[in-house]
Amino acid sequence: MCANPTQLLIPLHVSYIQKLGDSKDDLAYHLSAHLRLNAIYWGYTALAIMNHPDALDREQMIDFVMSCWDQEAGAFGAHPDHDAHLLSTLSAIQILTAQDAVDKVDVDCVVKFILSLHQPSGVFAGDQFGEIDTRFLYCAVSALSLLGRLHELDKDGKREKTVEYILRCRNYDGGFGSCVGAESHAAQVFVCVAALAILDRMDCVDVDTLAFWLCERQLPNGGLNGRPEKLEDVCYSFWVLSSLSILGKVHWIDVDKLVAFILSAQDTENGGIADRPGDMVDVFHTLFGVAGLSILGYPGLVDLDPIYCMPAKLIEAKGLRKSWEALPRREA
């Protein structure tokens, strides 16, 4: 592996993602079965941002998504014979939307599943067993929005309750946690801010205070962490940057240093991006590395909607575009 690559090695990353499904006998493949559908969304979206959306077979992908349908629950699990959950259901909806295959789904069924998970407090549970987290709130709001059914939250005051819950999760530092009273965490900041953006309630965000907290996540090596005094991690290039993008403050961080950090975490032999230089790559960090670079205007990438983490053109075409700013796309 050569030190400090100065370019995004797109062909290598495309090939890395294409090969992911090849090693079905590997332990690693089985250890990640509970995340499979999410992983397909991560890989497919990374390819789309790198302008190679057709690098994976469309029919095979759609067939796999549909094989994750949990008939009893009326939604999607992460893998065949896995229980339905909001995390995997959102990934399924994102993939099918991008592949223009939502017609394969019983949308009413999925909407019913999502709404059944709304709690009296306004948060969403992840599944029927009741774990609550603002991540699931975002999954619900994003999925309903992508399906064109966000108005279902207008019944019985659900929308107000959902916004109220997010507000109760706001801390003095302007950030948000996973539930009421939880510490601010960049990933939870993203899900809360993005959900508020979809719900047209950005008035609930203390923009300057939160943007300051987000910028404090940048470390001397250029990388971003998710909480005070934690290590830098490439995935925060998305969680932090997308939040800053929604707040219109991407320019508050040192762009060149962050770009250099993300590029340094690439595997220059086999492709893929890791959480930090020298570590093993995975598809999760590959997506969020290229997503961060897209928001930073890196040349040769497709524009990304930071709220939905999907190609911007697609979201615009569906009439779902909200207010956000990315840096202008630089010439190669």
Next chain:
Amino acid sequence: MLYEAAPLVLKLFELIDQPPKTIEILPGDLEQWVSAELPLKSPQPSADFPFVFVEGNLGIPKKVLYTLYLTSVSVPRNADPHHAKAATCVTLLVNPAHQTALNTRKRLVLAGLLSPEKELEFTELLLRGPLDCAKQSVLWDHRRWCFGRLYDSLGAVNTQMPLPLLHGRYIPEELKLLPKIPQSVIRDEFRIIAHACQTYPRNYHAWNHRHFIVGICYALGGAINESSEEYWNILIEEHANLRRWIDLHVSDYSSMHSFGQTQKLIDHLVSSSFPCATESAISSLPSFSNHTLLLVTHYPSHESLWMFLRIALGQMPSHKRRLILEDMQASSTSNEAFRQTLRWFGYNNS
């Protein structure tokens, strides 16, 4: 539908079900352990028993466990109860984030085929065992779910005194569903959380779980007929423990955030009239702001500490905060944390 689970998955499950005192994943494969010198009564590891089981402590060579995992993870979710229990047990040992495996166990509990007590026992072993387990939100949530099955709910709360912070923390529907966890179990839970936070620093979900347990102590402490005061004493004791923790972990902002949350509850207990036993315990606690000022003076480069100071000052009455900030400003400090604090509260550092 009948099928054959690998006999070693069942064997491992039997060992875990005893339960052992501890579970550890050992490096290497069976070969490395076959000739290990073990105490006389311990079974020698072999192909039929590829485990190290010494005085109730269970060790499983990593490569053995991964082989068993490939079998356990392919057992369908609608398997018969015995195989489901065994398979999910082994699956979770390797992959504690396997949501469906945990759900399968919840279904067994709901069907009366697995007890919530055993689940708490099993998840405690996991949380104290393999490193990855302690950071999985689903495992902590599984414990909360088990508490909900095991103990009655609080119901409509009749409190000894108004607890406004309770009603800020929970809406009435949430409050009613809080489980009435006994005091001894609460103490054990704090110990499990402390262990997880020590072995996996900045453990987000462990600290969240602590927040849940603290909320229960506060709620039950205020409820009539719940032998309540002792819950508040536990809360105060834990708060003192947490202060000592912070002194030893000055970059652990998670602990400081948690401290600030609990301090609000304790400040409220102080400002209300409540039993003497609790009052004397509280009065022995040093002041929040003095503690943070001291820490920041000694360790000015820690981002966590100047945020901790900000929490402490933010929770003070404004006239007391003003005095401290004016002192800070007048001292023309070069301490970066103090300068950040002054900026935060809108004071220009001279």
